[in-house]
Amino acid sequence: MSPIEPSELQGAGLVPPEPLIFEMSSPGACGASLPPQDVPELDAWSVIPSELLTDESPPLPEVGECDAVRHFTRLARRLFSVDGNFYPLGSCTMKYNPKINERASAMPSLANLHPYQPEEDVQGILGMLHELRAALAEIAGLAEVSLQPSAGAHGEMTGLMVINAYHRDHGGVRPKVLTPDTAHGTNPASCAVCGRHATVVASQPDGRVDMADLAKKIDEQTAALMITNPSTVGVWDGQIREIAKILHDHGAMLYLDGANMNAILGIVRPGDVGVDVMHYNLHKTFSTPHGCGGPGAGPIAVAGHLSEYLPVPQVIRRDDGTYAWDSDRPKTIGKVRSFYGQIGVLIRAWTYIRALGPDGLRDASEKAVLSANYLAARLSDVYHFPFAGPYAHEFIMVPEFRDYGVTELDVAKRLIDYGVHPPTMSWPIAHCLMIEPTESESLGTLDAFVEAMRAIARDAKERPELLHHAPLTMPVNRLDEVTAARRPDLRWRPPEAASGGAADRGGPSQSS
Numbered sequence: 001m002s003p004i005e006p007s008e009l010q011g012a013g014l015v016p017p018e019p020l021i022f023e024m025s026s027p028g029a030c031g032a033s034l035p036p037q038d039v040p041e042l043d044a045w046s047v048i049p050s051e052l053l054t055d056e057s058p059p060l061p062e063v064g065e066c067d068a069v070r071h072f073t074r075l076a077r078r079l080f081s082v083d084g085n086f087y088p089l090g091s092c093t094m095k096y097n098p099k100i101n102e103r104a105s106a107m108p109s110l111a112n113l114h115p116y117q118p119e120e121d122v123q124g125i126l127g128m129l130h131e132l133r134a135a136l137a138e139i140a141g142l143a144e145v146s147l148q149p150s151a152g153a154h155g156e157m158t159g160l161m162v163i164n165a166y167h168r169d170h171g172g173v174r175p176k177v178l179t180p181d182t183a184h185g186t187n188p189a190s191c192a193v194c195g196r197h198a199t200v201v202a203s204q205p206d207g208r209v210d211m212a213d214l215a216k217k218i219d220e221q222t223a224a225l226m227i228t229n230p231s232t233v234g235v236w237d238g239q240i241r242e243i244a245k246i247l248h249d250h251g252a253m254l255y256l257d258g259a260n261m262n263a264i265l266g267i268v269r270p271g272d273v274g275v276d277v278m279h280y281n282l283h284k285t286f287s288t289p290h291g292c293g294g295p296g297a298g299p300i301a302v303a304g305h306l307s308e309y310l311p312v313p314q315v316i317r318r319d320d321g322t323y324a325w326d327s328d329r330p331k332t333i334g335k336v337r338s339f340y341g342q343i344g345v346l347i348r349a350w351t352y353i354r355a356l357g358p359d360g361l362r363d364a365s366e367k368a369v370l371s372a373n374y375l376a377a378r379l380s381d382v383y384h385f386p387f388a389g390p391y392a393h394e395f396i397m398v399p400e401f402r403d404y405g406v407t408e409l410d411v412a413k414r415l416i417d418y419g420v421h422p423p424t425m426s427w428p429i430a431h432c433l434m435i436e437p438t439e440s441e442s443l444g445t446l447d448a449f450v451e452a453m454r455a456i457a458r459d460a461k462e463r464p465e466l467l468h469h470a471p472l473t474m475p476v477n478r479l480d481e482v483t484a485a486r487r488p489d490l491r492w493r494p495p496e497a498a499s500g501g502a503a504d505r506g507g508p509s510q511s512s
């Protein structure tokens, strides 16, 4: 992880060129050998409507198997992934995903099950789901769990539907839901989806809920407060019991956004501090590979007074020890997705929880918190920390190099040259970087990250132009953030084709 001198990079093209597969095409080359035809040949024009046919062959690349395999293997090596690189993304826990989880969820006896199979055929998976339900209820300190929701945001929606159903049964509809100003965007969005109005509660300068503002905003129209604790700025709000009491005194519920459970597993049980409903992001806390729209699961846990409203069907254990799907719940909000939930993700979470056990889960959270506070302590003299520690599993820091024309974006992009995935930027406050190292990184990786961040801070002052062009070791450097996504230009150009060598390669104009 040593810094790269810009002179080494001028037009060097450290990553060898990779042509497009179309450019590799040579007429007649073929990667597949098909068996002799054993059905009668038909003329396409006689069986397919003519408006769907064309005289021209599709412009597909023609390459041999070896060339195709190598082309895609080379491209795959360029991927940034949590298996290849440190990923200190804040907010969305991106921890290493133990491979045993993948083995379990890919076992043919589990992966090939069909949701229409009769209960007596699938007792094994029902038993696993029942056990996962019990484990998540125990970790939450709450009465019952629904495994159905497919993501954190989906869990929020389901939780709010449960809360709304409760209020409808107890005094009538409550139109208002409170969300702190540090809330994740999905919180107010879930309120809107559930026909509720999100009202913002201010935070104190230390990132905790402003109790005076809460007292002002709460009334008998309030259905719930949705809190993220530890909050999105990485601090634990120790006022949580007091917050719960204020809500309960007004007949409202406390909803916990459990995206940050990685900080408190086995340390605090949300139900013990007054939470009525929470969701888990199994893909974050319980180690399923996610991102880029990958699969997730967002089970919710609820207190006893809300159990009867949970989605159906619910997996239950009968007195004779067998498992079944139970739909006999007159007050249920119904189903929130097809079938039973995101089973592959649920199996990964079950495996992770069983592999670590209660002590292992607590140990993971303690290490996640220790890692975050270690990084913060080692960086606090070169970056600005707007919220005081101690931190939970993540923290926010602000690169203050505006006098040198260096922004948080420049710092984040430069990290790529050190093999580190850029952290979350400018959220939940402007110009910040949000760092979450997770429990899985070694001290060596954490120290290398510290050295990289310190070197970047030095370069920001001494050679800011270097940061303006970072990353310098990638096939392209600084893309136009908008057009790169909307009008991607996937063509590689040799360095001499771009004006001025490495520094200019991949500039915004390239994506036109």
Ligand SMILES: *Cc1c(COP(=O)(O)O)cnc(C)c1O
Pocket: 091, 092, 151, 152, 153, 154, 184, 186, 187, 228, 232, 257, 259, 260, 281, 296, 298
């Ligand atoms: C990730 C996250 C969510 C949304 O969860 P998804 O599983 O992505 O739908 C909600 N709140 C917070 C604080 C989060 O970090």
